[in-house]
Amino acid sequence: MSKISNLLEIIIMLQYKGLTTASELSEILEVDKKTIYRYIRNLNEASVPIYTKKGRNGGFYIDQNFYIKPSNLSENELEALLMAEEILTSKNGFVYEKDLKNAIFKVKSVNVNKNEDLSKINDNKNFSINYVGNMENLEDKISKINYSMSRGRSLSINYFSVNKNNLTMRKIDPYDLIFKEGDWYIIGYCHMKGDIRSFKLNRVKNLKISKDIYMRPHTFSLKEYLDKNWGIFMGDKIKVVIKFSEKEAAFIKDTTWHIHQHIDQLEGGKILFTIYLNELEDIKKWVLSFGKDAEIIEPIELRKDIKRELEELYKIY
Known part of the structure; x- marks a missing residue:
């Protein structure tokens, strides 16, 4: 990814996750630690208030008063975007069709409204929008995941499975929460599959912190997991x-x-x-x-x- 993309991902990670180590950022962004420290200096020079906590449980954190929050679009604004996606196509001479679709997908991913089923805005229309993960807003989901990881509590989630194309109830032990290439992922042990899996957060319909206690294995390495299991849909040959x-x-x-x-x-x-x-x-x-x-x-x-x-x-x- 470009440097700008990496800088934005660092800001988003620190904003939602709180204290994050250089090692974790290095593994997620696939750059060395020296580059991470250089990125932090660049952000500080741009007046982004990122600080360093020393010690064994240290890392980087961002000032709580600094906050980048996506604006919640109105129903009419969302309808306008969806209509534009249908009308502005390469067949109609619009050369930026792919870029428009990517932009609209990102808008759909982050503009979640806690009390509104946005899929209803498309009733009786010829366009559609998939809001499978909008039962809870993004901030509430991430807050619960961070809490469960800090307290060692398992999560119960309703997850929209890609392979089966339906909702399944999963019990997972979250090991990490990462923001990668524009999406949030939970990395953790799935009790149903009996293996460590990644779960795309926008496919989680809702989640609940259980009373079951777990311990993150000391042998788990985020870098090793990403190197070994991040292959599907990520190759280039x-x-x-x-x-x-x-x-x-x-x-x-x-x-x-x-x-x-x-x-x-x-x-x-x-x-x-x-x-x-x-x-x-x-x-x-x-x-x-x-x-x-x-x-x-x-x-x-x-x-x-x-x-x-x-x-x-x-x-x-």
Whole structure:
């Protein structure tokens, strides 16, 4: 990412998480500690009040009076944005269609209203908006997560699963909360899966702090986890093109799977989803979870691999 993006992510992390170490920022932003300290100096020079707490439990923190908060858009303002997304397209000669869609996605991600179901603004209209995570606002979610981590309390969450395309109840032990490439993620142990997983915060419908106590393993390394498990939708070698049916198109378009993803609209409401990956095993499982509503177009090797697996399933059934 660019330096400006990294600086903004540092501000957001400190604003919501409070005390954060140089090591944690280094792991999340994928830069060395010297660069983190240089970023902090740059922010101080720009009059951003970031301070350092010394000692074993030290780190960086930001003055509580310094606050960047996204404005809550009105219903009419949101409708105007959604209409613009539908009207301003490359087919109509608008060359910044992709940038507009990315901007609107970010607006939709941060403009949460605690007492309002924003999906209702689209009733009887031809455009849609996905507010699966708006039962609680962002600040309340992050506050509960920070509290649970500080007290070693497990969380119960209603989570919108990408693979199953439905809500599931999960019990998780949160190890870390990170802001990466424009989204918040909880990293923690999932009791349902029996493994450490990442949970995208805007897919959490609501969460509750339980009375169950947990201890973060001393062997857990955020850097190792990110290096090993952050591969899906984050690679840059193999071009993968997937055709999604009209049924799943809105769901795919309403989520940013990768910062450099590309979506082409097809006739009949279908879409072509293009992304670049390091390896194909995870994407294979993800595509299969959509059944007949997702078709691999490229690469041909992955298409053949899925065909072989379906033939084996056919033999079983």
